[in-house]
Amino acid sequence: MDRRTLALALPLLAACGGNSADQDSATSEGSTAGAADEQRAQLVDWLGFEPPQTAKxxxxxxxxEDQRTPRSPADGAGSARFxxxxPEAEVGRPARFELDYTAGPLGVAEGGAIYLQAPPFWGWSTPQAAEPAAPGYTTFECDAQDLRFEARAIDTQLLxxxxxxxxxxxxxxxxxxxxxxxxxxxxxxxxxxxxxLWLAVDGDGDGVRALVDDAELAFDVAPGPASRLLLHLPATAHPGETITATLAVVDGTGSDRVEFEGAIEVEGLPGDEAPRRFEFGASDSASRRIEVVLPEAISTLRLVARVLDEAGEVLTETESNPCRVSPAKRVLFCDLQGHSGLSDGTGTPDDYYTYARYVGGLDAVALTDHDRWGLEPLETTPELWDTILAASQAHDEPGRFLALTGFEWTSWLFGHRHVVHLxxxxxxxxxxxxxxxxxxxxxxxxxxxDSLSIPHTLAGGPVAVDWSAKPPLEIEPVVELVSVHGxxxxxxxxxxxxxxxxxxxxxxxxxRGYRYGIIGSGDGHDGHPGMAHLSAPCGGLAGILSEDLTRAGLLEALRARxxxxxxxxRIVLRTSLASQPxxxxMSAxxxxxxxxxxxxxxxxxxxxRIEIVDETGIVVAVDGAKELELRALxxxxxxxxxxLLRVRVLQTDRHMAWSSPYYFD
Structure with missing residues (x-):
């Protein structure tokens, strides 16, 4: 296994000019213009072309620099155990971690170093040795009296x-x-x-380190207390059919696997004169799927769920998304981009697919971990890719739920795209x-x-897309217009x-004349596909019009925009122009x-409001009148x-929907 570390998650001091760990490392802010020019010249020589202006x-x-820097046999040697x-860890509660590092057969030279890396993405305390009373205080001790350790934090979550x-x-x-x-x-x-947790070792003191290969430092983080209620319906259904409502209790940031014991009532179920009550025992899962038989004479279904205390008082309540009931083509809710703990996200691939179906209530989801962004890049760790494929196969059930695979093509030159295998x-x-x-x-x-490339974060952070190459629409028919990034x-x-x-x-x-369609997807890193907006200012979902919940059905719909x-x-949006979706x-x-x-x-x-937009801007604006539903010719x-012609929908809560454009020849 290639255990080379990844920049930003575990930055190499060697990349800053070969400084050893006991020297002050250079920062990007302190780099001189001359050094930046030299780095650019080296990259251009390696690439063989000039990078675009938007490149990072x-x-x-x-x-x-990380890839080409050689490691000493002493780098990354040894073992680490709790x-x-x-240890037991829980969201929102302080924790303590004790571990032993045993030096490898070459030891660690004086001036060499041990690096402690906390999970680098989601708010962990930075390990630090300066303030004993502050969070993250970390000690290094050895029985030998003639050894000591000079410890200091050198980056976020890194000591x-x-x-x-x-x-x-x-x-x-x-x-x-x-x-x-x-x-x-x-x-x-x-x-x-x-x-x-991760340990890395610079065994010879040259400022270059590698992860300790023999490390058993995995553990679970339990969710916080149950505090939110989620209730999801399919976007659409046909009259008279049976659908599934997904009910789940989660913690404040949307994490599942919470402990919940109590009663939930659901109001609005067809045929029920009073709310239906569901009991949850201490050993029960905090999510439940409810079969709902739709009557023939119904146009929209909306449900309300409430958590009740022992006296029957309401503790919290939520309203479902609307389910539009009609003979028209179905809308499938899908999240086609997200990350697990195998790159820069949260949790396991198995948990990712489980959440998507049994908490998020999605029709389809794609796990698209980064090719090279994380402490163990997928590119150089094939067993991680195998883990994703196995999880997808275990959860996939065409016609009911699609567990798709893919990856993020993490280009800091041309912008990020994710590839979804259909x-x-x-x-x-x-x-x-x-x-x-x-x-x-x-x-x-x-x-x-049958794989598609989908550009995302088109206009900004973390890196804008370079549009100089015209896309082949069979391979890249849509863009991800919106995500957790905005x-x-x-x-x-x-x-x-x-x-x-x-x-x-x-x-x-x-x-530019590029005839893309539009989707949204979460690009979530919290392990909550379909729900990235719960703990971020924005999220993203794709509404795909297809009667066929299969890979072929999604592929056909996406290529047709x-x-x-x-x-x-979970806004339901349909348009029709001259009977075309x-x-x-079409011809003008x-x-x-x-x-x-x-x-x-x-x-x-x-x-x-609803805005109708052509190539010049907004041509018609329709007042939404603060109604929940609108049907207008x-x-x-x-x-x-x-x-071209497309539609934008704006709700009073600032959530939006964007249709794919019509294009006119």
Whole structure:
């Protein structure tokens, strides 16, 4: 296994000029312009081409430097174990971690170092040795009197302890306590299984380190107390059929596996004159699936669920999303991008797929961990990729739930894309592999397959997409317009993406003549697919119009652009123009001299307005009148050849939905 560390998660001091651990490491802010120019020149020489203006060259250089830096046999040697059983940790409660590091056969040279890395993404206390009363206080001790350790925090969640006095001899044991002070350690914001602490060792003191390969430092983080209630319905259904409502109790940030004992009543179930009561025992799962038989004469179903105390008083309540009941083509709610603890997310692949179906109530989900971003990159750790494939196979049930595989092509040159496999699972193609490090090379590798490339974070953070290469729409038919990072539609969006770059908004992409469709997806890192918006300012979902809940059905709908995106809210949106659904390509003459656009919206909050947008901007605005539902036949200006038409929905809670455009020849 290649245990090389990944920049930002565990940055190499060697990437800052070969400084050893007892020297001050350079930071990007302190780098001189000359050093940046030299790094750029080295990258251009390695790449063989000039990078685009939007490239994040500092990140790419650190990754490249990490890859090409040799390791000493002493780097990463030794073993690490918890003292006693794996520690107990719980969201919102202080914890304490005791572990022993045993030096490897070459020991650790004086001036070498041991690095303690807490999980680097979700709010853990940074290990520190300066303030005993503060969170994260960490101690390093050894029985030998002539050994000491100079410890200090050098980055977020990262501490280095430099060996002083003499070499740490082979077999000597260093006792480490993370959370040694009264404040303990602040743990993950999200409950998860199989997270871990990481140790790395610079065995020869040259400033280069590697993860300790023989480390058993995995443990679980229990969720916080039960405090939220979720209730999900399918987006649409046909009259008379049986659907499944998904009811789940979670903690404050949406984590499942909470302890819950009590009663929940559900109001609005067809045929029930009074709310139906469901009892949950101490040993029961805190989620439940409820079969609902729809009558023939119903157009919309909305349910209300309430948690009751022993006296029958309401502790908390929630309303479901709307289920539109009609003979029309189904809308499937899907989250086609998210991350587990195998890269920079939370939890296991098994938990990810379980949450998507039994808590998130999704029709389909894709797990798209990064090719090279995390402490053990998928690119160099094939057994992790095998874990994802096995979890997908175990949870996949076409016709009921699709557990899709994919990966994020994490290009710091051209912007991030995720690849979703809608046929057979295929090998990972890394943006760090010189054979696939440009979009045309990625597209060529996907040509002739049932896998799609989907660009995301189009207009901003963490890196904007470079649009210089025209996409092949069979391979890249849609963009992820909105996610946990925000919306990339226009600068006026209320939940716009952070660190935006002018000229990279979706309206700019359309101006290039690229005929993309639109989806949203979470790009969630909290282990809660379909629910990224619970603990973030924005989220994302894809609404896909397909009667067929199979990979082939999703592939056909996405290539036809018969899809829309939301900021996480389960808004039902349909449009029809000259009997054609959203995403259709048609002749401008086909819509007639006095065209009308049929819009149907079923909101999760009162509707503020609906905007009809062409290539020039907003052409019609419809007042939502603070209603939950709208069905309107709206006169529109005749479209121009080469033009487009799309719909934006804005609710009073600032959640939005965006239809794929119609394109006119």
């Amino acid at each position: 060259l500092d990140v790419l250089y650190t990754l490249w 003292v006693g059983p794996a 280095v302890a430099v060996v002083r006095g003499r070499d740490l001899a082979p077999g000597e044991v260093v006792h480490i306590v993370y959370g040694a002070g009264p404040a303990g350690v602040r743990v993950d914001r999200y409950g998860e299984r199989d997270t871990r 046929g057979a699972a295929r090998p990972l193609l890394s943006a760090f592999d010189r054979d696939y490090d440009t979009p045309p090379e990625l597209w060529a590798a996907l040509d002739g397959t 919306s990339s539609d226009t600068p006026a969006d209320p939940r716009r993406i952070y660190s935006p770059v002018d000229g990279h908004w979706f309206e700019d992409v359309l101006g 018969r899809c829309y995106g939301t900021s996480g809210a 959203m995403g259709a390509q 003459a086909d819509v007639g001299p006095e065209p009308q656009l049929l819009i149907e919206v079923f909101g999760t909050a009162p509707l503020e 709206v006169p529109i200006p005749p479209p121009a050849a080469g033009g």
